[in-house]
Amino acid sequence: MIKTRITELFGIEHPIIQGGMHYVGLAELASAVSNAGGLGIITGLTQRTPEDLAKEIARCRAMTDKPFGVNLTFLPSVTPPDYPGYVRAIIDGGIKVVETAGNNPAKWLPALKEAGIKVIHKCTSVRHSLKAEAIGCDAVSVDGFECGGHPGEDDVPNFILLPRAADELKIPFVASGGMADARSLVAALSMGADGINMGTRFIATKEAPVHENVKQAIVAASELDTRLVMRPLRNTERVLTNAGVERLLEKERELGDNIKFEDILPEVAGVYPRVMVNGEMDVGAWSCGMVAGLIDDVPTVKQLIDRIVGDAEVIIRSRLLRMLS
Ligand SMILES: Cc1cc2nc3c(=O)[nH]c(=O)nc-3n(C[C@H](O)[C@H](O)[C@H](O)COP(=O)(O)O)c2cc1C
Numbered sequence: 001m002i003k004t005r006i007t008e009l010f011g012i013e014h015p016i017i018q019g020g021m022h023y024v025g026l027a028e029l030a031s032a033v034s035n036a037g038g039l040g041i042i043t044g045l046t047q048r049t050p051e052d053l054a055k056e057i058a059r060c061r062a063m064t065d066k067p068f069g070v071n072l073t074f075l076p077s078v079t080p081p082d083y084p085g086y087v088r089a090i091i092d093g094g095i096k097v098v099e100t101a102g103n104n105p106a107k108w109l110p111a112l113k114e115a116g117i118k119v120i121h122k123c124t125s126v127r128h129s130l131k132a133e134a135i136g137c138d139a140v141s142v143d144g145f146e147c148g149g150h151p152g153e154d155d156v157p158n159f160i161l162l163p164r165a166a167d168e169l170k171i172p173f174v175a176s177g178g179m180a181d182a183r184s185l186v187a188a189l190s191m192g193a194d195g196i197n198m199g200t201r202f203i204a205t206k207e208a209p210v211h212e213n214v215k216q217a218i219v220a221a222s223e224l225d226t227r228l229v230m231r232p233l234r235n236t237e238r239v240l241t242n243a244g245v246e247r248l249l250e251k252e253r254e255l256g257d258n259i260k261f262e263d264i265l266p267e268v269a270g271v272y273p274r275v276m277v278n279g280e281m282d283v284g285a286w287s288c289g290m291v292a293g294l295i296d297d298v299p300t301v302k303q304l305i306d307r308i309v310g311d312a313e314v315i316i317r318s319r320l321l322r323m324l325s
Contacts, residue, residue, distance in 0.1 A: 002185075002309060004194035005172035009118060009139060010097055011067050013037030014309050015195025016185070017174055018202045019122070019141065020071020020099055021149075021287070022046050023276035024210055027056055031063035032207035032301035037309075040068040041099050046272075050085030057093035069097030069120075074105065076235075083108070091115040099141065102150075106135045122176065122197075124152030126164050133171050140165070140173045141197045147177025148200045148226075148289030150237050159191075166192025180294040182311030186320075200289040206300045211279030215298050223293025229285050230268075232259050237287060244271070244284035 004015045016038035018029065023046050030040030042060055047053040053070070060068055070090050072083070087108055090098060098112055101122040112119055113136065121132040122141040129140045142165045144158030145151045156164075162175050175188035176197035188196050203210060204218045217240060227241045229248055232255075239245055248267035252259055267284035274280045299307070 002189075002312060004189070006139065006174055006195035009172060010039050010069075012039050014305060015174070015189075016305055016308065017041065017099075017120075017141070017195065017197040019149075019176060019197045019199040020044070020073065020101065021199050021203065022073075023272040024203055024208055025071060026209045027060035027063055028207050028209040029202060029205070029301070030068045031060050032205070033202065033305070034064045034066040034068040036302040036305040037066075038301075038305050039097065040064070041097075042068065042070045044070050044072045044086050044090070045081055050082055050089040053086055054089040054093055057089065057095060061094075067096055069099055070095050071099040071101065072105070072108070074100065074102035076103070087111055091117070100137075104131065104135070105137070109136055120174075124150070125154050125156070126161070126168055128152075129165050129169055129173065133169055137171065139171055139194075140169065141176045142173050142193070143197075144175070144177035146238075146290045148238055148291070149287040150235070151177070151228075153231075153234060153236055158188075162188065162191035162193055178289060178291045180291045182308050182315055185308055185312045186315045198291075199287070200291050201295055201304070202301070203288075204295050204298050205304055206298060210276040213279035213281050214276060217281055218288065218292050218295050219298065221288070221292035221295075223290045225292060226288055226290050230264070232257060233261060237285060238289060239285040240288035240292065242284075243282040248285060 006015045014037045018033040018040050020041050020043040025043030030042045033040030047056050097118050099120050118138040120139040120141055121137045122143050123129040124143045132140050144161045145155045165173055172194040174195040174197045175193040179196040179198045180201045185196050204215045225241050226238050227245055229237050244267045248264050271284040274283045275286045
C-alpha cells in the first residue's frame with residue numbers, strides 16, 4: 001500500500017486518478033477505477049445537460065460505493081455551457097471531488113467549497129499551479145508537455161515541470177501526462193508528486209466505454225505517433241495522428257498565421273462521438289498522449305491498477321533499496 005497526501009485527501013486506496021476525458025469518462029470507467037481503489041472521474045461536459053450529468057452521477061453511484069469525482073472543463077467558447085447548472089448537479093449529486101481544467105476556476109470555488117467538495121485543478125505550468133493554490137484549490141494535477149489533450153503553450157516536459165512544482169507548491173499535486181505504469185508512479189513520487197493522473201492509459205482498458213478500434217489504435221501507436229494541432233490558434237492539443245489530423249496540419253502550414261478556427265472545423269467539430277462511439281479512426285483530432293508508446297495491452301482497470309501498485313512496491317523494495325547497500 002502506498003499512502004500519500006492524495007490518498008488521504010480523497011479517501012482512496014491508491015494514489016492513482018483517472019483524468020476527465022471527453023466521451024470516455026462515463027460511469028463505466030469512473031466506477032471501475034474507483035472500485036479498483038483509484039479515483040474515477042466522470043467528464044461533466046460529455047453530458048449534454050446538467051440533468052444528464054445528474055443521471056450519469058446516479059448511474060455511477062449504482063456501480064460503486066467508493067468515492068468518485070466529476071471533471072469540469074472551462075474552455076473559451078462563444079456560447080458557454082450551463083456551468084451553474086452543472087455545478088448544481090455536482091453538488092446535488094453528493095460529489096465530493098471535482099477536477100477542474102482550462103480557465104481559472106475561482107468563480108466556482110465558493111459554491112464547491114461550501115458543499116464540502118475538494119477541488120483538484122489541472123495546470124500545465126508552475127505559475128498556474130501557484131495561482132490554483134492561491135485561490136484555494138486543495139490540490140493540483142501538473143500536466144506535462146507529454147500529455148494527451150491540452151499541454152498549454154510552454155512545452156515543459158514532466159522531468160522538469162514536476163520537480164519545479166515540488167519546489168514551489170505547498171498543496172499536494174499529482175503528476176499527469178506520460179504516466180502508464182509502476183515506473184511512472186515511482187518516478188513521480190521521487191520528483192515530489194503525491195500520485196499520478198492518467199488519461200490515455202485508461203482508454204486502453206476493458207471497461208473504457210469506447211469503440212474497440214480506439215483501444216487497438218492506442219496499442220498499435222508508438223511514442224512517435226502523436227501530433228500537436230491548433231498551435232497557431234494558441235489552443236494546442238496533442239492528438240493521435242490520422243488522415244484527418246494530417247489534413248488539418250496541412251491547412252495550418254498553408255494558411256499560416258491567417259488560420260481561423262472555422263478553417264479547421266471539419267477536422268475538430270463533432271469528432272469525439274464519431275471516434276469513440278463509431279470507431280471512425282480517420283475523421284479528425286482526438287486527444288492522445290505520447291504514452292501510447294508504452295501501452296501494449298488492454299487489461300481490466302483492476303488488473304492495471306493492481307499491476308502498477310504491485311510493481312511499484314517491487315521497484316522501491318528491491319531495485320531501489322538494493323542500490324543503497
Ligand atoms: C481522449 C482524451 C480526452 C480528454 N478530454 C479531457 C477533457 O474533456 N477535460 C480535461 O480536463 N482533460 C481531458 N483530457 C486530458 C486528461 O484528463 C489527462 O490530463 C491527460 O490525458 C494526461 O495525459 P496522458 O494521456 O499522457 O495520461 C483528455 C485526454 C484524452 C486522452
